[in-house]
Amino acid sequence: MLQSLKNTWFFNIRGDVLAGLVVALALIPEAIAFSIIAGVDPKVGLYASFCIAVVIAFVGGRPGMISAATGAMALVMVTLVKEHGLQYLLAATLLTGVLQIGAGYLKLGSLMRFVSRSVVTGFVNALAILIFMAQLPELTNVTWHVYAMCAAGLGIIYLFPYVPKLGQLIPSPLVCILSMTAVAMYFGLDIRTVGDMGELPDTLPIFLWPDVPLNLETLGIIFPYAAALAVVGLLESMMTATIIDDLTDTSSDKNRECKGQGVANIASGLLGGMAGCAMIGQSVINVKSGGRGRLSCLVAGSVLLLMVVFLSDWVSQIPMAALVA
Secondary structure: OHHHHHHHOOOOHHHHHHHHHHHHHHHHHHHHHHHHHHOOOHHHHHHHHHHHHHHHHHHOOOOOOOEEOOHHHHHHHHHHHHHHOHHHHHHHHHHHHHHHHHHHHOOHHHHHHHOOHHHHHHHHHHHHHHHHHHHHHHHOOOOHHHHHHHHHHHHHHHHHHHOOOHHHHOOHHHHHHHHHHHHHHHHOOOOOEHHHOOOOOOOOOOOOOOOOOOOHHHHHHHHHHHHHHHHHHHHHHHHHHHHHHHHHOOOOOHHHHHHHHHHHHHHHHHOOOOOOEEOHHHHHHHHHOOOOOHHHHHHHHHHHHHHHHHOHHHHOOOEHHHHHO
16 A cells, blocks of 8 residues: 555655646646636636646546646636526536546547547647647737746746756756746836736635526536537547656556546536646646656645635736746
């Protein structure tokens, strides 16, 4: 038992903790942005990201993979929120989890072995383009300080690993975010920060059962959205798991991951969060920063909540230029 815990949780403590810190910082603006896309309060996405990351760390089938609120899922739920409101979204999130658990027991995750390498490559390249395009609004109609900070951030990310000893001990993205935030605060630069994206929550999430009628009419409203969310979430999660398998040269349990995504989404819905799934960008950041085990995902989710609730005054001052870099 102890050996199993060590092999899955504590074999890479330093790397997982530092990578988790990097991911937590990067998750904050993304969770807020995805909440805005879905048409809900920023805390809905932040609570979801915390809850899903923490739960999936225990029940997921791919150690080192980061799951949270995502843009793909947010786009699916826009119409539901607009027409029926947040409570129906929470109900759809619960049903999404149930459907994903069912997919796990039906062993649908095993079908991923039939997906060709070219499809996975296309998926990764398309996401890379989308991630790049998503950063462009932060680089248009801005002052020269933003470009300078972005360039300096890129320099730190690519050059810091060559610093003797320290370069291999501390992830360069973490150094970039901390140093650029310190510079912006010291010089009082008038640039866009995390706080400008939306109000951060000031309380811990609480248990919340969706306030909707429990009848067939409600089921008829939420089922099409829940089914779409379940399919999109599992497809992105399975693709991401395959990519992380390749990056780390290890294997994962895709069927367990399906069930884990379902459990995580049910937990998210019960704590007032939106549905989510695995994140290719954050998962790659985690692996590149040294994260390999379940501990990295647990640290990312836990630190995310602690930062937005108890350190919001500091977190809100992180410049978006550093996160763009």
